[in-house]
Amino acid sequence: MAIPKSKKNVGLGQAIIKARFKGRSRPKDGDERLHSTEMEDGGSWTRLQSVTQEGDLESFLSTAELAGTEFTAEKLNIKVISNQYENPFMLSADKEKETLEKHQEFKSHLTVPRRPHWDETTTGPELQRMERTSFLDWRRGLATLAERETLLLTPFERNIEVWRQLWRVIERSHLVVQIVDARNPLFFRSTDLETYVTEVDPRKKNLLLINKADYLTVKQRKRWADYFDNEGIRYTFFSAALAKEKQEKEQAQREKMEELALQLAELKARQSDSDEEEEEEEEEEEEEATGNDKGAETKEPAAAEASSTSANKESKEQGTQEPEVEEESEEESEEESEEESEDDDDDDEEKPNKTHSHWKAIKEVEKDDERTRIRDTKELYELLVKETPIIDDPRNPLNGIMSIGLVGYPNVGKSSTINALLGEHAVSVSATPGKTKHFQTIHLTPKMILCDCPGLVFPSFATTQGDMVCNGVLPIDQLREFTGSVGLVAQRLPREVLEAIYGIKIAVLSEEEGGTGMPTAEEFLIAYAVARGFTKAGQGNPDESRAARYILKDYVNGKLLYCAPPPGDEALEFNAEHNQLDRFKKRKQLPTSRLPATASTYINMNSVTPLSHTGSGTGKTAAVDSTFFKPERRTAYLPKVTGKMALDITGGMPRVQLFPHQQRTDNQGGYVSRKMRKQGIQDGLLDMGIEGGIAGALGNKKHKKGKKNIKQRSGGGLF
Ligand SMILES: Nc1nc2c(ncn2[C@@H]2O[C@H](COP(=O)(O)OP(=O)(O)OP(=O)(O)O)[C@@H](O)[C@H]2O)c(=O)[nH]1
Incomplete structure (x- = not known):
């Protein structure tokens, strides 16, 4: 055995390492492996190592390695699906078209529940049971349809008692008048209700009363009249609001x-x-001077x-x-x-x-x-008389009296129409949907009875939740998500119209930045909230939710006017007359940026490009700073502080009132102010023969401040 040159290369451990990595070398520069987990075939023990658990990253790396994928390159290969901002609560134009086509396809499935057939032999409990069963079947059918076809249904009436009211109204009435809102008649019209009316008795008739027709121009009415005539629908235009105005x-x-x-x-x-x-x-004069004609003259x-x-x-x-x-x-x-x-x-x-x-x-x-005229109350009455069929029923105690049922969604103006017909306020009118709860029978004349059915939401298709809010079917005050509905408003009314109505300027993204020219819900809401000074408590950010509630109420109440066109018509062209800018009063433009108004003046005066940002106190920053730090403006832009501090800052209340415990009372219990107290101390010192600076110094709290960090002996505890 050769004698090792160095101690380091000796030993059993070294021998084992050598045996394991025999023939392998360290990677040289430029010989980097593709992945950190990548291993050379190396010893068989590495390949057969059992792996029972893997983290996400490990799993990803090993998969990438197995697939032989160069994943670093994949990372950079970003595909831009859409460079436009899309609100998930709204539909794209294509999707909307597709949805509307689907609505058309399944229109016939939108049924109203039927009252089961009954006769003299049917007992009350039996009928009630049958009604419940049939009602449940109907509800199940609609639920299955919505689920199977992924269709959005209006929050239709699910209370059987309300439908019972409708069944009674239909059974009693000879003519059933369906009242719809002129701004979207087809949304509010239930075709199946008309079918049901004739099913109950083929002699009964239907009439579509397009209320709030004051929202429609003559041309718009003409387009609707053409549509209804084509479809063979009996209709009339009416405006309860105009009728009321005329009556007043x-x-x-x-x-x-x-x-x-x-x-x-x-x-x-x-x-x-x-x-x-x-x-x-005269007679007296005549008597006095006979023959004198002057009196007559x-x-x-x-x-x-x-x-x-x-x-x-x-x-x-x-x-x-x-x-x-x-x-x-x-x-x-x-x-x-x-x-x-x-x-x-x-x-x-x-x-x-x-x-x-x-x-x-x-x-x-x-x-x-005749087709497009908005009827006045008298004309409407005459039309009702003309349209009501004479149904002879000797068993009916009211036989010979025309019975007219008024049905429709909540808030379409049923009560207002009845009041107009009555010529006085018999039925209370409210802007909150769902006021009428039970059907009422009103004797209009000895020969005519009106049956006012509670407003009920029929099953109908809607494109989005926002669509339902805009149609007044969902209550605005309980809304959580509002960008969908406000987005629709911003889409339906041209930006210039919104700006003219509210006196605001809506800043929108340019096309290069992915904007469409149309304001998004956020852009509209922020502009509105800033202009109205709606800020979130504590944060000072624009309160978009509050702004949304105002905007949506304006839309539902017709201040922001949009009318849906008949099928096949183009919405923008249909509303062109409404959107003519000269129709709106010139309003003072409200600030829609939180940059103080004086800041822009500053920018103009100094001819600085507003958005230049040199960081050296010029441009927008300098303008904002200069305005913000102006003493007289400070309080307006300071963060809001509530409580005592706020009063102190704004000088709303004197300190003595804010901190009453700091008040002093004299021997008689009267109030002694700090100034009086100071004066008293000085006077006392003077009496004691101490005067001038010392008296001032001792009497003045400020001069004691220097010692505040030194522990003072209280005097107590001395010996
Ligand atoms: N512009 C306009 N507004 C109307 C007209 N008719 C009713 N309104 C308004 O629509 C709102 C609802 O009217 P109501 O008569 O209470 O509606 P309703 O259908 O009886 O409502 P429910 O009792 O909830 O079923 C009120 O704010 C009315 O002022 C109209 O012809 N034109």
């Missing part, structure tokens, strides 16, 4: 007329009294005056009537003017046969007017 005006008119009539009567009475007096005087002007006064009064009376006449003609002329101008064009084109085309045009206007 008429009432005010009547009151004024009565007042004027009273005044006139008084005036006439006074006039006749004075006439009698004059006549008496003096009488004439008085009579003339009297007659002119009464003439004035009469003309005034007529004058009070005028506005109403004007109102009506204004309404009509507004509607007709467009059509007339269109007709004029037609006339010019058809010059040879002018008389014929002229009459044709007038006929056309009349026909159109």
Whole structure:
């Protein structure tokens, strides 16, 4: 055995290592392995090592190694699926189209529950049991449909008692009027309800009352009229709000007329009294100077005056009537003017046969007017009388009386319509959906009964939850996720319109930055919240949730107006008239950035590019700083502090009131202020013969501050 040169290379351990790694060498530079887990084939013991547990990373690395994948390269290979921000609570245009097509396909599955057939032999409990079974079947069917086809259904009425009310209303009514909101009639219309009405009795009839038609322009009404005529649907446009307004005006008119009539009567009475007096005087004069005609001459002007006064009064009376006449003609002329101008064009084109085309045009206007006109209450009443079929049923105690059922979603305006028909407020109206709870029977005339059914949500398809919020089906105040619904509002109304209505400027991302030109829900909400000063408590960030509630309520109440078009029509074009900017009042633009208003002035004055950021106190930063640190503005931008400190900072309350325990009282229990106390000490010292600086120093708390860190002997405990 050769003698080892060094001690290090000797020993059993060294021999084992040598035996194991025989023939293997250290990797040289540039001979790096692909992965840290990568092993050379090496000794068989390494390959056969049992692996029962692996962490995620180990598993990933070993898999990558097994697959021979160069995963580092994969990491950099990022695929951009969409460079646009997409709200997960909204549908893309393609997806929406697809969903709407699916809705069309499954429309016939949207049924209303049927009341099971019953006759004289059916007992009450039996009928109730049958009703429950059939109702449960119906609910199961809809649930299965929604689940199987992944369709979103409206939160339809699930309380059997409400449906029982509807069944009764349908059974009683000869004409069932379905009231829908003009802004989206098809969403609120249940076709199956119409089928059910005729199933109960083929003699019963249906009518679609498109309420809130004041939201629609003549052109929009015309488009809907074409659609409904094509589909063979009986319909009429109505506006309970306009009807109410008209009724109120008429009432005010009547009151004024009565007042004027009273005044006139008084005036006439006074006039006749004075006439009698004059006549008496004349007679006396005549007696005194016989043959003198002067009396008659003096009488004439008085009579003339009297007659002119009464003439004035009469003309005034007529004058009070005028506005109403004007109102009506204004309404009509507004509607007709467009059509007339269109007709004029037609006339010019058809010059040879002018008389014929002229009459044709007038006929056309009349026909159109009939189709698109918003009926007033009287006209609606007449239409109801015309549409209600006469169903003879001798067993019915109300036989011979027209019975009309009013059904519809909550908040579509059933109560308002009934009130308009009644001409007074008999049914309470509210902006909160679901006010009417039980069906009411109202005797409109001795020959007509109205049955007001509680508002109920029929099963209908919706594209998103946001869509349902916008249609007023989901309550706004209980909303947690609001970006979907506000996103829809921002999509449906042009940005310029939103800006004009609210007097705000909505900053949107440019197209290069992935923006679409349309504001996202967040952009809209932030602009609104900042402009209105809605901030989150404690943080000072814009309160988007509060802003959303305001915006959505404005949308549901029609301040932000969007009307869904009939199928096949383009929404933007359909709403073009509503979106004309000159319709909106010019409003002062509210600040929609939290940069103080003076900051922009500063920027302009110093001609600094607002976004330049040199870090040396120029540009936006400097502007904000200069405004923020201005003493008079400080309190406005300081973080909000509540409690005593806030009062102290803002100087709202004196310290003595904030910290009453620091107050001092004199011997009589009266209040002694710190100033008075200081003065008292100084006076006392002076009395003791100590004066000047020392008195000031001892009396002044500030001069004691220097010793505050030195432990003072209290005096107690001395010996
Ligand atoms: N612009 C407009 N608003 C209307 C019209 N009719 C009703 N409204 C408003 O719509 C809201 C609901 O009206 P209601 O008459 O209470 O509705 P409803 O269908 O009886 O509601 P429920 O009692 O919940 O079933 C109220 O804020 C009304 O002012 C209309 O013709 N035009």
